[in-house]
Amino acid sequence: xxxxxxxxxxxxxxxxxxxxxxxxxxxxxxxxxxxxxxxxxxxxxxxxxxxxxxxxxxxxxxxxxxxxxxxxxxxxxxxxxxxxxxxxxxxxxxxxxxxxxxxxxxxxxxxxxxxxxxxxxxxxxxxxxxxxxxxxxxxxxxxxxxxxxxxxxxxxxxxxxxxxxxxxxxxxxxxxxxxxxxxxxxxxxxxxxxxxxxxxxxxxxxxxxxxxxxxxxxxxxxxxxxxxxxxxxxxxxxxxxxxxxxxxxxxxxxxxxxxxxxxxxxxxxxxxxxxxxxxxxxxxxxxxxxxxxxxxxxxxxxxxxxxxxxxxxxxxxxxxxxxxxxxxxxxxxxxxxxxxxxxxxxxxxxxxxxxxxxxxxxxxxxxxxxxxxxxxxxxxxxxxxxxx
Numbered sequence: 001x002x003x004x005x006x007x008x009x010x011x012x013x014x015x016x017x018x019x020x021x022x023x024x025x026x027x028x029x030x031x032x033x034x035x036x037x038x039x040x041x042x043x044x045x046x047x048x049x050x051x052x053x054x055x056x057x058x059x060x061x062x063x064x065x066x067x068x069x070x071x072x073x074x075x076x077x078x079x080x081x082x083x084x085x086x087x088x089x090x091x092x093x094x095x096x097x098x099x100x101x102x103x104x105x106x107x108x109x110x111x112x113x114x115x116x117x118x119x120x121x122x123x124x125x126x127x128x129x130x131x132x133x134x135x136x137x138x139x140x141x142x143x144x145x146x147x148x149x150x151x152x153x154x155x156x157x158x159x160x161x162x163x164x165x166x167x168x169x170x171x172x173x174x175x176x177x178x179x180x181x182x183x184x185x186x187x188x189x190x191x192x193x194x195x196x197x198x199x200x201x202x203x204x205x206x207x208x209x210x211x212x213x214x215x216x217x218x219x220x221x222x223x224x225x226x227x228x229x230x231x232x233x234x235x236x237x238x239x240x241x242x243x244x245x246x247x248x249x250x251x252x253x254x255x256x257x258x259x260x261x262x263x264x265x266x267x268x269x270x271x272x273x274x275x276x277x278x279x280x281x282x283x284x285x286x287x288x289x290x291x292x293x294x295x296x297x298x299x300x301x302x303x304x305x306x307x308x309x310x311x312x313x314x315x316x317x318x319x320x321x322x323x324x325x326x327x328x329x330x331x332x333x334x335x336x337x338x339x340x341x342x343x344x345x346x347x348x349x350x351x352x353x354x355x356x357x358x359x360x361x362x363x364x365x366x367x368x369x370x371x372x373x374x375x376x377x378x379x380x381x382x383x384x385x386x387x388x
Contacts, residue, residue: 003045004069004131011038015046020066022050060108069135071128074106077171079203082248083222083229084112087201091163092116094199094237102153102166102193103185107133107146109165109203114145122148123156154185163199163236166190170205180208191217191233199236206231206280216240223277224248231280245281245313252312254278259285265294265304267322267375271382272303272314273345287314297374300348308387316387317369325349325379330370331360333383338364346372349379 006012015038022030027047034043052070059080060068079087087109091099097118101110104122106129113120114137122137124130130150137146149156158164168183168190170176180187187204191214194200206221206228213219218234218241225248243256262285274287279301288294291314293305308316323329334342342362344353349372356372371382 003041003048004071004128004135006039006042006045007049007069008135012042012046015042016049019046019050020053022047024051064111064140067139068106069132069139070106071132073171074129074132077169078105078108079112079167080224080229081108081112082224084109085115086222086246086248086251087165087232088112088116088118090234091118091165091199091201094163096162096199098161099163099165100156100158100161100197102156102158102164102190103168104133104148105129105167107136107148109167110146110148111136111140111142113165114142118145120146121156121158121161122146123151123153124148125150125152154189158193158197161197163201164193164197165201165203166193167203178205178207180204180212187212194233194235197235200234202233202235204231204233206277210243210282218242218244219281220244220246221277221281222246222248223275226275228276228280243281243283245275245277245283247275247277247312250312254281254283254286254313256281256283257286259289261285261295261298262288262303263294264296264298264376267296267319267382268293268304268306269319270305270308270387271296271317271319271371271384272305272311273317274301274303274314278313283313287311291316296380297348297376300373302347302371302373317371317384318387319382319384321381321383322375323381323383325351325372325381327356327359330356330381330383334360334362334368335364337368338366339368340364341367343367343369344372345369348374 031043052075053065056065056075099113099118099120101120101122104110104124110120110122134148137143190202218237218239220232222229244253246253272291274284284301288303290311291305291309293303296302296304340363351372
């Protein structure tokens with residue numbers, strides 16, 4: 001708390017600007033120089049904050065990250081700006097003009113909501129986190145729309161708001177928490193709070209079991225640049241029980257249609273790798289229908305087809321070889337074709353990609369992708385190229 005208070009002073013802000021681009025290898029030299037004119041505690045705090053800002057660029061972009069204030073947990077747990085902006089757009093489309101942001105962290109979602117024109121009550125019980133959230137609202141010129149309150153979210157009255165957004169903490173003293181009832185506060189509390197609100201969105205881990213999704217909620221899995229980021233339970237959208245996968249940038253949204261599992265079929269000329277959000281949302285059948293394909297194996301989310309079809313929800317590959325798994329055979333084939341750049345993908349295989357690369361030692365000017373998987377239950381290798 002004291003470190004952040006020091007950085008919010010004029011001297012602290014000036015020092016932050018001075019150390020903004022300090023590289024890790026130069027930190028000791030920079031610290032030694034700055035301590036001649038500034039308190040050691042302030043110099044240490046500024047360099048620590050500079051490191052956090054550099055880490056935060058991946059989530060917030062260089063402009064915002066360079067002005068915001070972070071805690072180590074805040075950088076780790078905050079929502080990526082692109083995902084927060086997408087969720088804010090959905091809320092505005094639902095007619096929401098005010099949101100109670102519960103477990104607001106350093107304010108990533110509150111910032112996106114305010115930029116969408118939504119009035120926000122941002123609540124967090126951790127004093128340092130609340131200070132950071134307030135400082136971020138001020139730094140980005142959003143203080144008029146964001147009220148930050150240090151409080152226990154379970155004691156906050158949300159009755160005066162159009163919607164509730166809750167992001168329960170999913171990390172404890174021993175790392176990531178997988179049991180939703182071990183979230184802080186528990187998912188059951190968040191669901192009951194959502195049920196009392198006109199609209200609500202609950203951010204949860206993407207690995208949540210489908211069977212515990214409340215029947216009145218819409219479940220959405222979101223990926224950004226191919227990486228699955230989170231799942232959201234939506235209440236009050238008028239689509240109870242709906243399932244969707246949303247891919248960013250875009251957004252592109254695939255809606256579940258309740259299709260049965262695709263049939264297993266022989267390997268075709270083309271393979272489609274569904275986006276992670278599609279797989280988490282259990283919408284592989286929808287992708288298989290789009291490309292006219294079936295599964296390589298009943299338990300593996302790879303789709304095979306005989307024709308090349310474009311879909312934003314899966315990456316397509318043309319398959320040149322289908323072989324039983326055999327490292328020596330793969331090594332000989334890659335050498336014969338001059339493959340030096342080898343992309344290894346696996347699903348349903350215990351072989352580690354780096355281990356395989358070491359064994360086959362690819363060399364040459366060409367590139368290929370090998371899929372380590374199962375075909376009708378048997379270990380197999382599929383070799384091919386991404387569709388152009």
